[in-house]
Amino acid sequence: MEVDVRGLSCPEPVMQVAAAIRSGAEEIVVLLSEAHSVANVKNYAIEHGYRVREATKGFDYLLTLEK
């Protein structure tokens, strides 16, 4: 599942990722544009039992969340 939260204000990025997690997805790829959202999403995913891989893509950040 892919979630694009680029350019969204807090706390929309975390809320969208939370919805993806609630849907039970095993792997979620999150595309973000702000460093503070990266920290928020990462913390939330780890708290919910996901492993997080971090990468950058041009100006953007890419988080891969795996159960």
Added chain:
Amino acid sequence: MKARKLLLWGILTGLIAAALAYFGNPKNMAICIACFVRDISGSLKLHQAAAVQYFRPEIVGFVLGSFIISIAKGEFRSTAGSSPMIRFFLAMAMMIGALVFLGCPTRMVLRMASGEISAWIGMIGFVGGVATGIFFLKKGYSLGRSQITKKGSGLVFPVIFALAFAATLVFPQKFAFSESGPGSFHAPWLISLAAGIVIGVIAQRIRMCFAGGVRDAILIKNFDLFSIVVGIFLSMTVYNAIQGEFVVRMFGPVAHAQHLWNILGLYVVGFSSILLGGCPLRQLILMGQGSSDSGVAVLGMLVGAAVAHNFGFAASPAAAATAEAAAVAGGPGVPGMIAVVVCIVFLFAVGIHGTKREA
């Protein structure tokens, strides 16, 4: 970051605020964002309230601190385009609400830490406003996405803001400076600026946000940001106790105990902070890291402060009776009361509009 670590950062921020009060800032304002933006608005002669005019170096420092650290960490992003005009008016409303309560969430916490019951009662409104904002977030509220823009768009406000501050040092006669009242109380400018930069750096790193603290606690049961607020509260309470300034009372200096209007004023602040994605402090920090949308919000705060004073929306402080004068109840006048109600209606309109899906 773990909540305990964030608590320590909050305590450190509180200590810096206490140091500023010690060096001359108004005691129960210390680093109030709304008060200080209002003072800058006055210094630029956007309003004529003689007691609250001073180009507060702390505010410049917050922006510069965030600016410097975000560039150093590669987090500076020049962005814009998430409904800037709505953000402008949301920030105006936020400022009007703050000036009816006489303080932003930062000062609410500082006043709570000095034993002011009126601030504790006002907090009910702040939490209520945040909760109302969350209601709309859950319904899908969004102001839309911001986009990457030309670098200059993110650079221009922090740079010109710093230059404007430099101009107050070189050409002080061109700006207004209070000779009495809260605006005349300030730490030496170099201390203020340095403290502001340090807090700006800390706030950018730990995402300090007063509204966000309450929001995350309610919305996702995450107490990280809230623990920062607790840290600031703790160090200011200890400082006040040591200085003999912790006194349980209805209100302290430059405050009033018109509970309904304290609650409604802070309701506007809490609600608008959530719709904006951050409290007044957070807007300054986001502007420093390149957000033109937050830059527009800061302009809205400056104009909101001017409007609040020019049209008599701002509350007047209460005063106990003295040998020369009778007691003053303080609080907002009728124009201020009407303004608060209009702001609440506007915030609901924005909330409803923000939940509508657009192509």
